[in-house]
Amino acid sequence: MDNYPDTAAAPLPETDLTEAEVAPQLLPLAELHLHIEGTLQPELIFELAERNGLALPYSGLEELRALYEFSDLQSFLNLYYANMAVLQTEQDFADMTRAYLARAAAAGVRHAEIMMDPQAHISRGVSLETCVNGVASALATSVEDFGISTLLIAAFLRDLSEESALEVLDGLLAMKAPIAAIGLDSAEVGNPPAKFERLFAKAREAGLRLTAHAGEEGPPSYIIEALDVLGVERIDHGIRCMEDPDLVERLVDERIPLTVCPLSNVRLRTVDTLADHPLPAMLAAGLNVSVNSDDPAYFGGYVDDNFAQLQAVFELSDFDRSRLAANSIHSSFASEERKAELLDELNGG
Ligand SMILES: Nc1ncnc2[nH]cnc12
Ligand SMILES: [Zn+2]
Numbered sequence: 001m002d003n004y005p006d007t008a009a010a011p012l013p014e015t016d017l018t019e020a021e022v023a024p025q026l027l028p029l030a031e032l033h034l035h036i037e038g039t040l041q042p043e044l045i046f047e048l049a050e051r052n053g054l055a056l057p058y059s060g061l062e063e064l065r066a067l068y069e070f071s072d073l074q075s076f077l078n079l080y081y082a083n084m085a086v087l088q089t090e091q092d093f094a095d096m097t098r099a100y101l102a103r104a105a106a107a108g109v110r111h112a113e114i115m116m117d118p119q120a121h122i123s124r125g126v127s128l129e130t131c132v133n134g135v136a137s138a139l140a141t142s143v144e145d146f147g148i149s150t151l152l153i154a155a156f157l158r159d160l161s162e163e164s165a166l167e168v169l170d171g172l173l174a175m176k177a178p179i180a181a182i183g184l185d186s187a188e189v190g191n192p193p194a195k196f197e198r199l200f201a202k203a204r205e206a207g208l209r210l211t212a213h214a215g216e217e218g219p220p221s222y223i224i225e226a227l228d229v230l231g232v233e234r235i236d237h238g239i240r241c242m243e244d245p246d247l248v249e250r251l252v253d254e255r256i257p258l259t260v261c262p263l264s265n266v267r268l269r270t271v272d273t274l275a276d277h278p279l280p281a282m283l284a285a286g287l288n289v290s291v292n293s294d295d296p297a298y299f300g301g302y303v304d305d306n307f308a309q310l311q312a313v314f315e316l317s318d319f320d321r322s323r324l325a326a327n328s329i330h331s332s333f334a335s336e337e338r339k340a341e342l343l344d345e346l347n348g349g
Contacts, residue, residue, distance in 0.1 A: 132177045
């Protein structure tokens with residue numbers, strides 16, 4: 001196991017520094033926890049509604065933005081799913097994806113593993129082909145267009161049935177959708193990982209990589225179940241592992257990646273403030289954590305904003321920031337060759 005410095009919370013930095021002096025240098029990194037539908041910015045919601053001739057239930061941007069105050073995961077999911085109504089055509093999905101890639105490139109992202117929620121589109125009458133091909137068409141040229149290598153993750157909604165998920169996975173396999181992995185997201189509490197044992201077994205047999213949200217709002221036992229019953233390689237969020245010292249020890253020993261999303265946790269009230277976030281304690285414990293944006297259009301920031309705000313609150317050392325970036329690369333589902341390229345770039349090569 002590597003040694004990690006103690007990164008106890010520090011007071012806010014001096015305020016007479018300019019933003020440029022405070023802003024940490026951008027590190028080349030991998031974003032591993034990103035819902036493409038959560039990158040739909042309010043401006044794009046209005047643009048797509050107009051293009052598709054849809055009336056929105058908000059009079060304008062201000063009225064929509066006023067709704068971005070969340071009390072928990074479900075209060076966010078309600079708005080997140082409602083806003084997807086504007087995504088109708090392949091072009092809409094491609095435009096949303098390209099907008100994310102452009103912003104991610106400016107944030108230092110060099111590799112992105114992008115989740116999408118096919119069931120949230122099929123249930124509104126948008127075909128699997130339309131949503132998948134739209135996102136995939138933008139990802140197909142992400143290296144040339146944005147300098148970002150990409151992988152697509154089909155995420156399944158855990159508040160729906162396993163039968164629904166199996167049907168969609170069959171559809172994805174039948175259309176030879178360019179997916180590298182499956183994930184599990186949506187309302188966590190009351191929908192434990194074991195509900196999806198057959199889905200994950202089938203995906204593994206099909207050669208797909210496996211990840212699942214666990215320990216965001218749900219208890220540490222959901223993290224254990226995701227590892228032991230689903231056999232996932234990564235845990236999305238996982239912050240509640242800190243309540244179970246034996247689990248922390250296991251996650252450290254097995255180098256299980258945890259894709260942590262600090263601004264998301266604040267906005268969804270899983271932590272009170274950023275200063276209360278367990279990330280420094282997770283680093284100090286030797287956990288394999290990375291920093292990610294989750295749903296940046298809803299949570300006030302992309303991955304660079306997450307780093308900048310962490311830096312402002314915790315004064316992360318250069319070592320911590322490099323470790324977080326290196327963890328993101330090591331924990332990705334990219335080829336060993338691509339990982340080596342990314343690590344070379346991180347090391348100034
Ligand atoms: N933070 C999150 N947790 C669970 N499901 C999600 N879907 C989009 N964002 C999510
Ligand atoms: Zn998420």
